[in-house]
Amino acid sequence: MYVCGPTVYDVPHIGHGRFALVFDVLRRYLEFSGYEVDHVSNITDIDDKIIRRSNDEACSASAIASRYETVWWDAMDALGVLRPTAVPHATEFVEQMVGMIEELVQAGVAYETSDGVYLAVDKVPGYGLLAHQSLDSLRSGARVEPGEEKRSPLDFVLWKKAKPGEPTWPSPWGEGRPGWHTECVVMSLGLLGEGFDIHGGAVDLVFPHHENERAQAVALGRSFATHWVHNGWVMMGGEKMSKSLGNFTSLTDMLERTDARAYRLLVLRSHYRSPIEVTPQTVADAEEGLARLDALARRFALGSHPDPSVPAVRAGAVEAGIDAGAVERFRVRMDDDLDTPGALAEIFDLLRQANSAADAGDEETGYRLARTVAALCAALGLDLHGDQEMADDRAQALVAKRDAARAARRFDEADELRRELEVLGWIVEDTPGGTRLHRRSGSG
Numbered sequence: 146m147y148v149c150g151p152t153v154y155d156v157p158h159i160g161h162g163r164f165a166l167v168f169d170v171l172r173r174y175l176e177f178s179g180y181e182v183d184h185v186s187n188i189t190d191i192d193d194k195i196i197r198r199s200n201d202e203a204c205s206a207s208a209i210a211s212r213y214e215t216v217w218w219d220a221m222d223a224l225g226v227l228r229p230t231a232v233p234h235a236t237e238f239v240e241q242m243v244g245m246i247e248e249l250v251q252a253g254v255a256y257e258t259s260d261g262v263y264l265a266v267d268k269v270p271g272y273g274l275l276a277h278q279s280l281d282s283l284r285s286g287a288r289v290e291p292g293e294e295k296r297s298p299l300d301f302v303l304w305k306k307a308k309p310g311e312p313t314w315p316s317p318w319g320e321g322r323p324g325w326h327t328e329c330v331v332m333s334l335g336l337l338g339e340g341f342d343i344h345g346g347a348v349d350l351v352f353p354h355h356e357n358e359r360a361q362a363v364a365l366g367r368s369f370a371t372h373w374v375h376n377g378w379v380m381m382g383g384e385k386m387s388k389s390l391g392n393f394t395s396l397t398d399m400l401e402r403t404d405a406r407a408y409r410l411l412v413l414r415s416h417y418r419s420p421i422e423v424t425p426q427t428v429a430d431a432e433e434g435l436a437r438l439d440a441l442a443r444r445f446a447l448g449s450h451p452d453p454s455v456p457a458v459r460a461g462a463v464e465a466g467i468d469a470g471a472v473e474r475f476r477v478r479m480d481d482d483l484d485t486p487g488a489l490a491e492i493f494d495l496l497r498q499a500n501s502a503a504d505a506g507d508e509e510t511g512y513r514l515a516r517t518v519a520a521l522c523a524a525l526g527l528d529l530h531g532d533q534e535m536a537d538d539r540a541q542a543l544v545a546k547r548d549a550a551r552a553a554r555r556f557d558e559a560d561e562l563r564r565e566l567e568v569l570g571w572i573v574e575d576t577p578g579g580t581r582l583h584r585r586s587g588s589g
């Protein structure tokens with residue numbers, strides 16, 4: 146699996162968080178199903194935006210890239226995203242990229258201009274297949290800008306000839322640097338080989354990035370990815386999230402305010418191809434769902450992950466103490482194009498059954514179902530926090546937030562926080578000294 150990674154010139158936004166979570170869950174589920182996964186995800190460490198920022202800050206492009214790559218991995222670790230099995234950096238593959246561009250020139254599908262080397266897309270059979278658009282419809286509206294030497298508006302740059310003040314590499318066309326579309330086709334084919342299984346990324350990469358990656362492989366007669374997986378937009382207040390719209394929210398900021406596991410749950414509540422809405426309400430809903438899961442883990446004293454008492458479900462092998470029928474229902478949902486909303490519905494159904502069984506005095510059934518919930522959550526990368534100390538820390542943090550909200554007369558927020566505490570199993574009392582908590586009997 147090759148997943149297009151970030152261009153490291155700024156802090157990641159919450160849309161990056163979604164794609165990272167979607168492909169993390171896909172990878173975990175493939176492993177759960179018994180596959181060994183080579184998960185390659187690149188770092189684009191040379192690009193116009195990196196160069197612009199390095200000029201603004203009067204430092205090197207590599208200093209910018211390494212600074213923001215560190216921020217990227219910190220955010221990924223906080224999200225609980227597994228590190229890819231290989232992380233190629235574009236600047237390590239420039240020689241191979243030059244080699245592929247030479248092949249494309251020799252094959253007569255690429256041509257040199259005064260500012261670079263371009264691919265002639267009308268020489269590529271099936272160009273537009275991935276975008277589901279004909280060459281004509283892609284061409285309409287596109288035009289060659291004045292001063293450009295491209296033969297057709299859709300032709301794209303493979304090699305950019307050096308401009309003053311830019312990092313450069315040698316090539317048969319003089320000093321310069323590779324175009325973005327060439328990076329990914331070279332690194333994916335180079336590390337995974339022809340006909341690799343899955344190429345992924347966010348939906349905004351379908352065109353032109355993935356179409357253009359594919360075009361280079363097709364032009365050289367190489368078989369490229371056999372499956373494409375694209376995750377949908379992150380919407381905020383009905384608008385696509387993007388930096389240019391100004392509704393850009395940094396992932397790092399979000400993770401400071403929200404439990405990272407709640408964002409994972411929020412993402413999984415929608416199908417990966419659908420858009421998701423990230424609003425205070427959808428975040429609060431996800432936090433509430435997470436609190437119910439944690440409360441279940443506490444009730445059955447499952448402890449925090451990795452809890453050796455929770456048997457792993459791996460390679461489809463169901464260990465004793467797990468409800469095999471529930472695991473099968475989960476698998477049917479996930480096998481259906483990664484239907485995570487359906488899989489979560491199964492999990493929350495099990496959660497209700499576990500609580501009802503225990504309420505009715507059948508602790509044994511309750512325990513078996515609760516362990517199944519924890520095992521299936523772990524398969525999705527969602528670790529439950531069952532230990533009391535952690536729960537108490539969380540409750541105390543909510544109390545502090547609630548007292549601050551009440552002092553500032555933000556009563557809606559205070560009510561929200563009350564509900565959150567109640568879901569965690571607390572009785573909330575308002576006293577002159579602030580919020581006081583009592584443990585509700587029976588819920589552990």
Ligand SMILES: [Zn+2]
Nearest residue numbers: 149150329354
């Ligand atoms: Zn890419």
